[in-house]
Amino acid sequence: MRTHTSLTTYRTAVNLKDIEAEGESFVFHRQTGELNERLADLIGSHDYSVDLSVRPMGNVFEISGQISTQMDLVCARCGRETSAPIKDDFHEIIIVLAERPRAGHSGHTGSSDEGPFCNYVTSYEFDLAEFVHEHIAATEPYRPLCSRADCDEVFEKAQVTDTSPTAESNPFAILKSLRAQIKSGHR
Ligand SMILES: [Zn+2]
Numbered sequence: 791m792r793t794h795t796s797l798t799t800y801r802t803a804v805n806l807k808d809i810e811a812e813g814e815s816f817v818f819h820r821q822t823g824e825l826n827e828r829l830a831d832l833i834g835s836h837d838y839s840v841d842l843s844v845r846p847m848g849n850v851f852e853i854s855g856q857i858s859t860q861m862d863l864v865c866a867r868c869g870r871e872t873s874a875p876i877k878d879d880f881h882e883i884i885i886v887l888a889e890r891p892r893a894g895h896s897g898h899t900g901s902s903d904e905g906p907f908c909n910y911v912t913s914y915e916f917d918l919a920e921f922v923h924e925h926i927a928a929t930e931p932y933r934p935l936c937s938r939a940d941c942d943e944v945f946e947k948a949q950v951t952d953t954s955p956t957a958e959s960n961p962f963a964i965l966k967s968l969r970a971q972i973k974s975g976h977r
Contacts, residue, residue, distance in 0.1 A: 797821060797822055798817070798822070799822045799823075799824060800816045800817055800818060800822075800824060801816075801824075801918075802816075802818070802824050802825065802828070802917070802918050802919040803915065803916065803917045803918060803919065804844065804915075804916050804918060805914050805915055805916075806844070806846070806851050806884065806886060806914040806915075806916050807914045809844050809845070809846055809851065811846060812845070813843050813844060813845030813846070813852075814843065814844055814845075815841070815842070815843045816840075816841075816842050816843070816844070816855075816918060817839075817840065817841050818838070818839075818840040818918075818922070819837070819838060819839045819840065820835075820836075820837045820838055824919070825838065825840065825919055825922060825923075828919040828920075828922075828923055829859075829919075829922070829923060829926065832861060832923065832926050832927060832930075833859050833860065833861055833862075833876075833926065834862055836859055836860040836861070836862075836873070837859065837860070838857070838858065838859035839856075839857070839858045839859070840855070840856070840857050840858075840922050841855045841856050842854065842855030842856075842857075842880075842918065842921075842922075843855055844884075844916075844918075847883075849886075850883050850884065850885050850886075851883065851884040851885075851886075851916075852881070852882075852883060852884075852906075853880070853881075853882050853883070853884055853909075853921070854880060854881040854882070855879075855880060856877070856878065856879050856880075857876070857877070857878040857880070857922060857925055857926060857929075858875075858876065858877050858878075859875075859876045859926065860873045860874065860875055860876060861873060861874050861876050861926075861930060861931075863930070863931065863934040864934070864965050864968045864969060865934060865935055865936035865938075865941060866933040866934055866935060867935055867936070867941050867942070867945045868936060868938070868940075868941045868942075868944035868945045868948070869944075869945075869948065869965060869968065870936060870938070870944065871968065872934060872935075872936035872937075872938075874931050874934045876926055876929050876930070877929070878925050878926070878928075878929045880907075880925060881906050882906050882907040882908070882909055883905075883906050883907070883908045883909065884908075884909045884911060884916065885908055885909065885910050885911070886911055886912070886913070886914055887910055887911070887912050909921075
């Protein structure tokens with residue numbers, strides 16, 4: 791894999807018609823700041839590294855690369871905050887539709903078992919920031935675990951508290967409020 795050490799700033803939206811025939815590379819990270827604002831709702835102030843390339847292939851476009859960052863999440867077992875690594879390698883196709891596909895002829899969105907995922911778009915203006923945002927959101931672990939040494943212990947203690955008849959605490963309510971705190975930027 792290539793390593794990028796320069797602090798060049800790349801554009802985050804492209805017109806696919808302007809992409810050079812041999813393809814173009816885009817590199818975004820915290821230091822150059824291209825996606826800092828756009829990704830803040832998902833990754834807060836964590837570092838991120840996005841390396842993607844777009845290449846015309848006939849009348850479609852190939853988009854491939856890697857995304858690497860971290861997300862603040864709530865441990866699904868002990869309920870404490872944790873941060874999970876996010877890694878995504880992607881290799882997809884962008885197809886620009888001249889017009890909306892006819893009914894019955896377009897049910898082909900995202901066929902991962904038949905080849906690369908196809909992004910059907912209706913404009914040559916392509917927002918790379920939105921693409922990266924969607925990928926990170928889709929990579930969020932469904933059931934993150936903190937892997938702290940006392941994760942099980944804290945979980946067991948919480949179970950004991952919850953079974954006490956006087957306890958009003960609902961683990962899901964706690965998770966919800968923790969999530970709300972994280973989402974509101976409470977760090
Ligand atoms: Zn845990």
